[in-house]
Amino acid sequence: MKFTDEHEWLRLDGDIATVGITEFASSQLGDLVFVDLPKAGAKLKKGSAAAVVESVKTASDVYAPLNGEVIAVNDAVSKDPTVISGDPLGAGWLYKMKLDNPADFETLMDEAAYKKHIA
Amino acid sequence: MTGPEHSFDKAALHRTPLYALHVEHHARIVPFAGYEMPVQYPAGVLKEHLHTRAAAGLFDVSHMGQITLHANSGNIADAALALERLVPVDIAGLKPGRQRYALFTGDSGGILDDLMVAHRGDHLLLIVNAACKDADEAHLRAHLSDDCIIERLDRALIALQGPLAEKALARLVPGVATMRFMDVMSADVLGAPCIITRSGYTGEDGFEISTPPDKAVEITKALLDDPAVALIGLGARDSLRLEAGLCLYGSDLDPETTPVEANLTWAIQPVRRPGGARAGGYPGSEIIGQQLQSGAPRYRVGLSPTGRAPVRAGAALYASETASDAIGHVTSGGFGPSVERPIAMGYVNAETAKPGATLFAEVRGQRLPITITALPFTPAHFKRA
Numbered sequence: 001m002k003f004t005d006e007h008e009w010l011r012l013d014g015d016i017a018t019v020g021i022t023e024f025a026s027s028q029l030g031d032l033v034f035v036d037l038p039k040a041g042a043k044l045k046k047g048s049a050a051a052v053v054e055s056v057k058t059a060s061d062v063y064a065p066l067n068g069e070v071i072a073v074n075d076a077v078s079k080d081p082t083v084i085s086g087d088p089l090g091a092g093w094l095y096k097m098k099l100d101n102p103a104d105f106e107t108l109m110d111e112a113a114y115k116k117h118i119a
Numbered sequence: 120m121t122g123p124e125h126s127f128d129k130a131a132l133h134r135t136p137l138y139a140l141h142v143e144h145h146a147r148i149v150p151f152a153g154y155e156m157p158v159q160y161p162a163g164v165l166k167e168h169l170h171t172r173a174a175a176g177l178f179d180v181s182h183m184g185q186i187t188l189h190a191n192s193g194n195i196a197d198a199a200l201a202l203e204r205l206v207p208v209d210i211a212g213l214k215p216g217r218q219r220y221a222l223f224t225g226d227s228g229g230i231l232d233d234l235m236v237a238h239r240g241d242h243l244l245l246i247v248n249a250a251c252k253d254a255d256e257a258h259l260r261a262h263l264s265d266d267c268i269i270e271r272l273d274r275a276l277i278a279l280q281g282p283l284a285e286k287a288l289a290r291l292v293p294g295v296a297t298m299r300f301m302d303v304m305s306a307d308v309l310g311a312p313c314i315i316t317r318s319g320y321t322g323e324d325g326f327e328i329s330t331p332p333d334k335a336v337e338i339t340k341a342l343l344d345d346p347a348v349a350l351i352g353l354g355a356r357d358s359l360r361l362e363a364g365l366c367l368y369g370s371d372l373d374p375e376t377t378p379v380e381a382n383l384t385w386a387i388q389p390v391r392r393p394g395g396a397r398a399g400g401y402p403g404s405e406i407i408g409q410q411l412q413s414g415a416p417r418y419r420v421g422l423s424p425t426g427r428a429p430v431r432a433g434a435a436l437y438a439s440e441t442a443s444d445a446i447g448h449v450t451s452g453g454f455g456p457s458v459e460r461p462i463a464m465g466y467v468n469a470e471t472a473k474p475g476a477t478l479f480a481e482v483r484g485q486r487l488p489i490t491i492t493a494l495p496f497t498p499a500h501f502k503r504a
Contacts (some may be wrong), residue, residue: 030163033454034427034461038481052483054429056164056454057354 002067003114007047009089015102016071018093021053021062022047024118027086029055029099031082032081037073037095044068049092053084069098127500135181136275136335144350150352150464152249158323159352164436167355171256171321172497175281176351177342184252185272185329186259188243192266198243201266202236205258207378209388215236218303218316220386222378223258226408228403229374230381231258233366234392237316239262239347242317244303245313246276246327258366275335280325281283282360282500283347288326290342291341295326298499308338320356322363322499361462362455362492370432371450371464372420377403379410380466382419387411418472422449422463422480427459435478436467440486446471447478457497462496463489 001012004080007025010017021029036052037108044050051062073095084092101104108116131289133154139146140249144268144475145156157179170176190197199210208221220238225231237244240440247255252271259269279288292306298317307314311334319325330338342348357367366372372381387394393408399406424430431452452463467478474493 025161031165033165034429036428049483054454056168056358056456057158061430106384 001044002065002103002108003117004035004063004108005117007029007060008065010065010105012074012099012105014098015099017066017068017099017105018096019050019062019065020093021084021088022114022118023088026085026092029053029058029060030085031055033078034082035084035094036083037072037078039077040070041073042070044070053081054111062094063095069100070095071098073097087096133182135179135182135461136332137277137339138355140336140339141179141288141350143250146352148212149353152182154249156182157350157352159354159482160350160378162349163458164331164352164354164358167349167351167359170349171281171351171355171359172323172457173281174347174349175279175287175325175345176284176321176355177339177348178280178351178353178356179275179339180276181275181332181335182254183276184245184247184251185191185276186247186250186252187239187272188245188259189241189268189270190266191268195238195243198267199238201263201395202243203391203400205262205401206236206388207391207404208234208408209390209397210234210243211397211487212388212390215240216233216303218244218301222383222386222403223255224378224403225374226402226409227374228270228377228406230368230372230376230378231255231374233368233372235315235316239303239305239314250369262267266326273332275330275332277328277329277330277335277340277342278319278325278338279348280319280321280351281347282324284325285502287342287345287348288328290345291338298326298502300324300503309334309341311338314316314339317502320363320365321359322365322495322497323359324502326499344401347391358453358456361451361453361464361496362457362495363499364464364496366419366464376408376466377410377415379407379415380417381418383403386412391439414469416449417466417468419464419466420472420474421492421496422452422478422489423492423496424461424463424480424487424489425477427461428482428487429488430463430482430489434463434480434482436489437486438466438471438478439483442479446478458496464494467491
């Protein structure tokens with residue numbers, strides 16, 4: 001599993017990355033009331049807004065961690081955004097993307113580096 | 120993800136007497152109106168909001184300004200008439216032991232601040248917004264110094280709100296049970312001279328308690344001894360007031376917005392309106408009087424997004440999905456934890472401001488349907504009788 005400094009996580013399976021927000025991000029956001037996910041087929045550019053997670057008070061962008069195309073989204077979190085706070089690294093995943101260049105995955109932070117980042 | 124703010128310039132920020140208590144309760148502290156204030160506690164905005172509607176929430180609002188007006192003549196009626204030069208509100212008719220909502224207006228009819236004015240027997244007590252308190256004090260001094268002694272009080276202010284607020288406060292001050300909405304009284308609380316009003320900013324029954332700064336912690340802790348009472352942050356204070364349809368100064372009210380546009384004409388009693396015995400005589404009275412008679416170009420309305428996506432402050436409002444010119448904008452918006460759906464308030468053209476009308480709000484490049492709805496979103500539970 002890899003992490004971005006904007007508090008997204010990625011898990012890689014072949015050239016498909018599953019993307020979500022970290023436990024740290026989830027705890028900072030608190031109870032989520034709305035999630036806006038990208039559409040399947042959407043081409044994402046690293047650093048662009050891919051999804052939006054909203055709490056009572058604020059809307060936060062979730063950025064695309066790498067370049068790629070959205071191939072699936074997690075309808076369960078759209079229906080019930082609290083799934084994210086319950087299990088941000090598992091059932092609370094947001095979308096899957098086919099990476100343009102899977103090798104870029106290795107350029108992201110590992111867990112130790114991310115833990116240092118949020119410390 | 121857009122990260123939460125981790126640091127801010129603390130150098131210029133004030134702390135209320137309850138700051139250490141907030142930290143002790145693991146509050147998330149944010150800068151607000153020049154103060155380091157608790158935006159939420161570990162329970163979070165959603166649960167804090169629901170707790171307030173179900174039991175009792177305790178809010179530190181010590182950042183707000185507390186200002187007294189004593190008439191130089193010694194007769195409070197003179198202070199009341201003097202204050203009427205700055206607000207379009209019937210202050211002279213305010214009875215001892217009562218308070219009412221008021222607005223400072225500017226020369227162009229816009230709102231400089233909204234406030235509470237309490238009749239304290241021999242003087243008036245004004246509760247004003249934190250961000251405006253220095254300007255308000257200067258405004259009062261500039262216009263009322265010939266008639267009044269203006270004094271800023273160094274006191275804490277605690278709001279206790281919710282259906283169990285009366286029971287919780289009555290443990291310390293039995294007399295509060297007989298107070299009605301908008302009553303004000305002096306009371307001894309744990310040996311400290313306090314001023315209690317039955318009012319608040321949540322739509323619930325409740326109280327605001329002005330305490331000496333050095334007794335605020337002791338009184339707060341005594342209230343928190345009641346298991347029904349929980350500390351509530353500014354985040355839930357905002358969602359509670361929005362559900363209650365109450366305006367936030369700086370968002371829903373500002374110097375470019377008149378009381379008529381803001382749908383606050385109920386705060387302008389007939390005696391101050393055109394034809395009334397003390398009509399006009401306040402800044403902007405010409406434009407406000409004219410709008411009272413023939414209407415304003417735009418009005419504040421309640422807005423209910425049809426979908427699940429919250430529509431936040433700043434979103435432009437359009438008459439249709441394709442219209443190119445906005446007919447208004449959202450000034451407050453978010454999710455209402457009690458109504459369990461997104462809610463908002465905003466301003467729209469007078470011709471559009473009809474309950475039931477469906478507009479479109481632009482959110483992240485998309486036009487989302489949003490319906491004009493009556494305020495408040497949640498019924499008020501004031502103790503009027």
